[in-house]
Amino acid sequence: MSGVATMPRVRGKLTPDAPLAPLVWFKSGGRAGWLFEPADVADLQDFLRQLDRDVPVMGLGLGSNMIVRDGGVPGVVVRLGKPxxxxxxxxxxxxxxxxxxxxxxxxxxxxxxxxxxxxxxxxxxxxxxxxxxxxxxxxxxxxxxxxxxxxxxxxxxxxxxxxxxxxxxxxxxxxxxxxxxxxxxxxxxxxxxxxxxQAEMDRIARSREESQPLRSRTGGSTFKNPPGDKAWALIDKAGCRGLQVGDAQVSEKHCNFLLNLGSATSAEIEALGEEVRRRVKDSSGIELEWEIQRIGEAK
Missing domain, CATH: 3.30.465.10 (Uridine Diphospho-n-acetylenolpyruvylglucosamine Reductase; domain 3)
Known part of the structure; x- marks a missing residue:
């Protein structure tokens, strides 16, 4: 990891060796080399202008559709806060x-x-x-x-x-x-x-609550829907509903959601996803594409 002296001065918050698991929905994964929360647009611009060109930069939102691998993310993760x-x-x-x-x-x-x-x-x-x-x-x-x-x-x-x-x-x-x-x-x-x-927003909220495991440690929709098909239906047909790898599980409620039942590593979650892809390919001949971003390095 780069030393503190090599990092540009900022007006926001710059944290070395920052844990990312608390910031993503799966609550798993490693650390960022640096986590930068800029004070405003100018702070972000100044930081990136001065940052060594060889240091990679990645944006992080709510961390809902993301697997952070257990080895963490090298370089700088930028998180946009209240400003x-x-x-x-x-x-x-x-x-x-x-x-x-x-x-x-x-x-x-x-x-x-x-x-x-x-x-x-x-x-x-x-x-x-x-x-x-x-x-x-x-x-x-x-x-x-x-x-x-x-x-x-x-x-x-x-x-x-x-x-x-x-x-x-x-x-x-x-x-x-x-x-x-x-x-x-x-x-x-x-x-x-x-x-x-508001009525339409309420309808959407009810529909999500009924069909998706929103109160779980999940990454949202895992795989893209293939043309003319639904990923969840292909996963269900392949017999993957409830399938587990370690503490990672295919949701019983919605097959296109993976869950961290408590102590799953990111490696287990990703391995489960790959096993689902393999079974769907064997069952239907269709190769599911990841929708969830998988970032960082394996441990």
């Missing part, structure tokens, strides 16, 4: 959101402003930065349908604004530059009635 969680109403249909704002905050702010069309963000357990990068979606909608543009700090420290057309969106994927950090995004919906918007 990046603000939401501003621009006009009757548009809102500008910080990269650290949650899907719940974005959809609730839109509701209060009478802006419909972004209710689905209520169901994405992450932050603006994460679902802009991964084209997060649910209930038949995707981020790319409501995103106008995003502000991104590149690894060089340069701040650029990218229109949605520049992001090369596809299913759960974007072509955002490697190591870039999304610090803000503008979403556009349509005029709506706040009561009706």
């Amino acid at each position: 990046f969680a603000r939401v501003e109403v621009l006009d009757g249909t548009a809102i500008r959101c910080g990269g650290g704002a949650s899907g719940i905050l974005v959809s609730s702010s839109a509701r209060d402003a009478g802006i419909a069309g972004v209710e689905f963000l209520r169901s994405i357990p992450g932050t603006v930065g994460g679902f802009v990068r991964m084209n997060g979606g649910a209930y038949g909608r995707e981020t790319c349908e409501v995103l106008v543009e995003c502000d991104v700090v590149l690894r060089s420290g340069e701040l650029v604004t990218l229109p949605v057309a520049a992001l090369g969106y596809s299913y759960r994927h974007s072509e955002l530059p490697d190591q870039a950090i999304v610090v803000a995004a503008t979403f556009r919906g349509v005029p709506g009635d706040s009561v009706a918007i």
Whole structure:
């Protein structure tokens, strides 16, 4: 790990050898070489400009759709906190959101402003930065349908604004530059009635509660849905419901969710996912693709 003297001075919080398990939903995994929580955009820009070019940088949101491997993450993990969680109403249909704002905050702010069309963000357990990068979606909608543009700090420290057309969106994927950090995004919906918007948000919340193991240590949706199929159905058909590797388990409630029953290592969780992929391939001939990000090094 680099010594403290090699790190740029910051106005935010810079922590060496920082445990990441408490920051991710699975509650497993190793440490970050450094965890940086910038005070504002300028603090992030200055830090990246001065940081040795050979040190890798990665953004971390709520850690909901992520396996941090047990050997940890080298370099710097950037986590956007409260200074990046603000939401501003621009006009009757548009809102500008910080990269650290949650899907719940974005959809609730839109509701209060009478802006419909972004209710689905209520169901994405992450932050603006994460679902802009991964084209997060649910209930038949995707981020790319409501995103106008995003502000991104590149690894060089340069701040650029990218229109949605520049992001090369596809299913759960974007072509955002490697190591870039999304610090803000503008979403556009349509005029709506706040009561009706809340009713739709409530419907989405009930549906998630009924069908997904939300109160467990999980990473959310594990595998991408193959074209014309559902990952959970293929997993169930392959006999994987309830399958375990150590303390990692395929959810009984929703087969496309993996659970940490208490003391699972990230290696066990990832091994379980690979065993599910193997069984689905044997059963259906379909090769499931990971939706969950797997980052860092094995122990």
